[in-house]
Amino acid sequence: xxxxxxxxxxxxxxxxxxxxxxxxxxxxxxxxxxxxTPPVAGACAASPIARDAAGKPKRxxxxxxxxxxxxxxxxxGAMAGRQLAVGRGGSIALLLDxxxxxxxxxxIGGVVVVATDDERRSEIRLVSSLGACSWLVxxxxxxxxxxxxDPGDGSVLAxxxxxxTRADLGTWRFGRKDALAEPMLVAPALAPGAIDxxxxxxxxxxxxxxxxxxxxxxxxxxxxxxxxxxxxPGKGPTVLAGGQGSxxxxxxxxxxxxxxxxxxxxxxxxxxIATAKATSVLxxxxxxxxxxxxxxxxxxxxxxxxxxxxxELGSGTRALIxxxxxxxxxxxxxxxxxxxxxxxxxxxxxxxxxxxxHSFRPAAAEVIP
Amino acid sequence: MISRSFSLPGxxxxxxxxFQLSRRLYRDLVAAAAAATLAITxxxxxxxxxxxxxxxxxxxPWDQDQIVGYQWAPWGVPxxxxxxxxxxxxxxxxxxxxxxxxxFTRVSSATSKIAYGGGVPCSSYGIxxxxxxxxPDHFEGMWFRPHGWPFDWGNLRWCQGLSTPAxxxxxxxxxxxxxxxxxxMLGHHVNNADESxxxxxxxxxxxxxxxxxxxxxxxxxRCDVARLQLEYALSSSADKVSTCLSLGTxxxxxxxxxxxxxxxxxxxxxxxxxxxxxxxxxxxxxxxxNRSIALQRKLPGATTWATVGALSPxxxxxxxxxxxxxxxxxxxxxxxxxxxxxxxxxxxxxxVRITVNDCAPAAGAAPNMPVKDMPLPPxx
Numbered sequence: 001x002x003x004x005x006x007x008x009x010x011x012x013x014x015x016x017x018x019x020x021x022x023x024x025x026x027x028x029x030x031x032x033x034x035x036x037t038p039p040v041a042g043a044c045a046a047s048p049i050a051r052d053a054a055g056k057p058k059r060x061x062x063x064x065x066x067x068x069x070x071x072x073x074x075x076x077g078a079m080a081g082r083q084l085a086v087g088r089g090g091s092i093a094l095l096l097d098x099x100x101x102x103x104x105x106x107x108i109g110g111v112v113v114v115a116t117d118d119e120r121r122s123e124i125r126l127v128s129s130l131g132a133c134s135w136l137v138x139x140x141x142x143x144x145x146x147x148x149x150d151p152g153d154g155s156v157l158a159x160x161x162x163x164x165t166r167a168d169l170g171t172w173r174f175g176r177k178d179a180l181a182e183p184m185l186v187a188p189a190l191a192p193g194a195i196d197x198x199x200x201x202x203x204x205x206x207x208x209x210x211x212x213x214x215x216x217x218x219x220x221x222x223x224x225x226x227x228x229x230x231x232x233p234g235k236g237p238t239v240l241a242g243g244q245g246s247x248x249x250x251x252x253x254x255x256x257x258x259x260x261x262x263x264x265x266x267x268x269x270x271x272x273i274a275t276a277k278a279t280s281v282l283x284x285x286x287x288x289x290x291x292x293x294x295x296x297x298x299x300x301x302x303x304x305x306x307x308x309x310x311x312e313l314g315s316g317t318r319a320l321i322x323x324x325x326x327x328x329x330x331x332x333x334x335x336x337x338x339x340x341x342x343x344x345x346x347x348x349x350x351x352x353x354x355x356x357x358h359s360f361r362p363a364a365a366e367v368i369p
Numbered sequence: 370m371i372s373r374s375f376s377l378p379g380x381x382x383x384x385x386x387x388f389q390l391s392r393r394l395y396r397d398l399v400a401a402a403a404a405a406t407l408a409i410t411x412x413x414x415x416x417x418x419x420x421x422x423x424x425x426x427x428x429x430p431w432d433q434d435q436i437v438g439y440q441w442a443p444w445g446v447p448x449x450x451x452x453x454x455x456x457x458x459x460x461x462x463x464x465x466x467x468x469x470x471x472x473f474t475r476v477s478s479a480t481s482k483i484a485y486g487g488g489v490p491c492s493s494y495g496i497x498x499x500x501x502x503x504x505p506d507h508f509e510g511m512w513f514r515p516h517g518w519p520f521d522w523g524n525l526r527w528c529q530g531l532s533t534p535a536x537x538x539x540x541x542x543x544x545x546x547x548x549x550x551x552x553x554m555l556g557h558h559v560n561n562a563d564e565s566x567x568x569x570x571x572x573x574x575x576x577x578x579x580x581x582x583x584x585x586x587x588x589x590x591r592c593d594v595a596r597l598q599l600e601y602a603l604s605s606s607a608d609k610v611s612t613c614l615s616l617g618t619x620x621x622x623x624x625x626x627x628x629x630x631x632x633x634x635x636x637x638x639x640x641x642x643x644x645x646x647x648x649x650x651x652x653x654x655x656x657x658x659n660r661s662i663a664l665q666r667k668l669p670g671a672t673t674w675a676t677v678g679a680l681s682p683x684x685x686x687x688x689x690x691x692x693x694x695x696x697x698x699x700x701x702x703x704x705x706x707x708x709x710x711x712x713x714x715x716x717x718x719x720x721v722r723i724t725v726n727d728c729a730p731a732a733g734a735a736p737n738m739p740v741k742d743m744p745l746p747p748x749x
């Protein structure tokens with residue numbers, strides 16, 4: 001990997017130029033419904049990550065922040081790009097017209113991580129819902145396929161593939177505080193033959209303490225997850241192999257995934273990280289989300305009904321709860337997600353199609369007797 | 370949960386109704402043959418299912434021949450080329466279901482929605498998916514990722530979205546048929562290790578891109594059809610049973626008379642059905658029409674059977690008949706040979722003896738009275 005073509009530094013003049021180039025693609029747009037025009041996006045003067053006195057990123061800044069990615073289709077119905085909307089509550093802070101190959105994650109502390117590729121290079125940006133601005137973290141000649149914020153230090157963990165061959169290049173840490181340092185490999189590429197078939201998607205998830213990084217590699221028929229202890233570089237991963245679908249989230253010493261299903265309803269599995277064995281949590285669900293603290297999994301067991309099932313993972317206690325409207329869906333989190341909302345530790349994301357996502361606190365939900 | 374709890378009993382009732390009708394027909398046939406011998410045996414015996422029909426997805430089927438309407442989701446209306454492909458996939462269901470499975474058609478307003486892009490809830494690695502929640506009232510949705518959607522390996526290309534189809538593209542009609550198959554209640558086919566049987570099913574865990582074998586199949590494969598037939602029954606008794614099945618059959622023989630005078634004619638009828646078996650599911654005991662049934666005979670005490678002729682179809686389903694003029698007393702049986710083009714096993718009926726006399730038995734002397742009484746002298 002020594003031959004990687006990273007930008008050598010983010011010396012201020014270059015950064016300013018790069019930001020200016022990207023900003024040339026920004027555009028103001030109409031808010032959904034045409035009621036307002038969001039302000040023109042600008043370049044953040046500094047990293048938008050708010051830090052406490054000790055320099056640690058603050059997670060509770062910008063509550064209610066959200067993002068949405070919508071496809072822009074050409075007249076033939078092909079993807080021509082994606083539009084990112086970032087906002088707080090009911091208002092849009094900024095809109096960005098970006099390339100087709102764009103992903104977003106977060107927000108954490110009012111900051112959305114955005115990776116976008118223009119077929120020549122990828123950029124990793126931090127987009128602030130508070131400042132309505134964007135900060136370039138780094139660029140790569142390779143393709144950034146997914147990026148998440150490490151709230152422990154404000155760096156970005158990003159998965160890369162080779163631009164020519166689309167081969168897995170592993171997961172790297174960008175934008176450490178000593179920003180002049182080159183990106184650091186956190187999780188190597190999946191070894192050839194570890195999974196049958198080409199990789200379709202690679203998803204990343206960090207546990208709540210920020211110690212364990214889940215790197216899930218999926219073919220078109222199922223997934224394999226490797227768990228890396230990011231505190232111990234070079235330590236081999238714990239591998240969760242066997243029939244599994246997309247990631248749902250960490251829950252204590254477990255990782256929750258969908259079963260490998262053709263669609264929905266589908267089962268939910270809990271993988272014991274210590275034993276790498278899976279057990280069934282729920283036989284069938286239409287949608288599901290896990291609170292960041294891993295206390296609850298919330299599942300819609302009938303998309304046509306308004307009742308939602310809440311399972312307390314520690315005790316296994318199940319309850320039907322109210323509070324999620326019939327129009328709202330439990331939103332997926334991950335590299336293929338098209339929206340996200342800033343969450344407290346005990347919250348999950350919900351939203352209606354086309355509407356701004358919002359959070360839901362299952363612990364406070366009314367239980368149906 | 371609520372809609373499912375309402376729907377399930379209805380389906381059970383429907384299935385029980387079909388079974389009871391079959392049993393009633395059976396009893397009627399027995400009663401009508403009061404003067405004849407009725408017996409049922411089968412060769413090959415067990416109704417084992419060979420080669421593996423698709424596994425089941427879900428527990429609630431549609432009603433038989435139900436017409437399921439769908440509409441485009443307002444937030445994900447497909448472009449014309451994709452709309453055409455999805456509609457074609459729906460039409461493919463009707464043309465290749467070979468069963469009484471549900472049919473799908475686009476209507477102006479429906480609860481069942483199909484979307485192209487616009488927030489696809491599929492697994493992150495899926496190019497299309499569905500949610501069959503709501504069956505048998507509706508299905509919750511079907512979603513297709515848009516042309517150009519990026520994956521790790523590159524961008525998704527639908528063949529129909531290309532001006533010139535290129536290798537690596539996915540056939541949208543094929544994928545739509547796969548999704549409609551799931552909505553019927555087909556799970557992914559379990560292929561042989563070498564996937565040599567891939568074309569036995571359209572409903573695959575992973576679709577194949579152009580130009581791999583099976584990339585543009587537009588009809589259900591035989592193991593898709595097998596599962597549909599098991600769950601929804603045949604469209605008609607003359608429909609072929611999928612060769613992905615290997616179902617036992619039962620064949621009965623009924624002679625119009627078992628004792629006749631010399632030179633008299635007698636009609637031999639038979640009824641062919643799928644053998645009664647839990648593994649045959651909705652096909653169990655169903656009549657089978659338009660098959661080849663042979664009448665064989667042998668002299669009493671002999672061991673060699675000779676074919677007399679082929680039975681012709683009667684008007685009732687699964688019923689066949691042939692009128693013969695026995696020259697002397699013979700034992701008769703019917704034979705259904707294993708057909709080459711469908712998943713049925715051979716069966717033969719029990720034996721019935723037709724005695725040719727120059728006299729008539731006294732009234733009430735024999736359990737099987739001649740149907741065509743002739744003025745024969747009484748037997749001594």
